Amino acid sequence: METDKLKRIFRQYLLGQTREKETGAIDNWYQSFDNELVNPLSREEEETVRLEIWQRIQPELEKKKVHYLRRNLATAAAVILLLAGGLTYYMVNRSNPAYTEVTTAVGQRKTIQLADGSQLTLNAGSIVRIPKDMREERRLNIVDGEVFFDVKGKPSVPFIVESGPLTTTVLGTSFNVTAYRQVNRMSIAVTEGKVSVQKNGGTAEVLVKDQALTYDRTKNNTTIDAIDKSLLGWREGSMVLNDASFEDMVVLMQKNFGITLTTSQAGVRATRYTTELSTTMDPVKAAEVLAAIHNLKIEVTGHVVIVYE
Known part of the structure; x- marks a missing residue:
């Protein structure tokens, strides 16, 4: 040669x-x-x-x-x-990839059991990477979406969840992580136990039962408040909007109902949206209810819904 x-x-x-x-x-x-x-x-x-x-x-x-x-x-x-x-x-x-990627489709929810006994419930349109070997480190990554965790305690192997700039560490608890890539607000809500949340390697914040941390991507700041349990309604088949921007609402409506909301009016885009919709509803009907609650109208063309005053 x-x-x-x-x-x-x-x-x-x-x-x-x-x-x-x-x-x-x-x-x-x-x-x-x-x-x-x-x-x-x-x-x-x-x-x-x-x-x-x-x-x-x-x-x-x-x-x-x-x-x-x-x-x-x-x-x-x-x-x-x-x-x-x-x-x-x-x-x-x-x-031989080091992880398994679990996804949910539009409007789909999925519950999976991990080898360590922990349980994950994924909301619609979510992507989670789970290590194939969790004996030495239980580190999961939420690429996109929302996941509820019911973690089994194993003090020698901390349970770590990475979600963009936030890293949550826990030994045994139940908590919810909202980390949609295109939604401005991220949140960690604890329903049982205690977790530590760290942003980009900074100082860790400790959350206990019934506390929630919200991170605003635009303002780059975090707040800790009492948990709003209505936001966990997605596990029972609801899509909850709580003072959501038009852009965030567009993402959640697409994830849950498979329709794309759009508008050419600045007033509609500036409106904040608060409502609760059953994810079993017909997509167009869900858009009609959403518009009616906020005194708006819609025009439907295929999967695109135009919202106007």
Whole structure:
């Protein structure tokens, strides 16, 4: 095999561009080493490892002055051997994701039981990533949506929920996390026990039973108040709006009823919306009720609902 060809193959392999036969040959070579099992990496850590490996291998591949093919093979092998552990780390995690992603569709609610005995209930339009192995760390990530947690205590392994800028740590409790990506307000509401909530690595706030923390993305501030239990009505099949902006209402109506609300009027957009709707209602009927409560009118075209005064 010529030197230039060897360089090209290794480079294409690292970029995931090799042909099946070449990929198989290199994979078999890696498997000949006695690799140890590794702990799962996060997606960010995988990318960091990949970049570090490439940055350290690339200089060797770019060297123009080469005397003997054997010497090149030895040099490439030495570099790869030094980084084999890290590269295997990346390859294992790429083919075996460290988490399971659970989702709910428009208007769907779902309850799942975790291996540790904890129970999660997902609201409509939610995405949660759950570790495949929760023996050493119980760290979940709410990518989008709302989830109610009933956590079983296990003092040696804290239960951690990441939701955007907020990280909630708990040993055994029940609490609700609202973290829709397109909704301005996020909240953590505790119904039993006690949790610690930290924003972007700052000072942690401790919440006890019947307390709720609300984070305003626009103002970048948090408040702690008595819990509004009506906001937990979604578990019983209700969509609750409590002084919601028009933009937030649009997101929640789409998640729960699959319709898109829009308006061209500044007055409608500036209105704050408070109501409770059964998620079993016909979507258009739900929009009619919402509009009637706020003295507005609607015009329906397919899945789009125009709201006006």
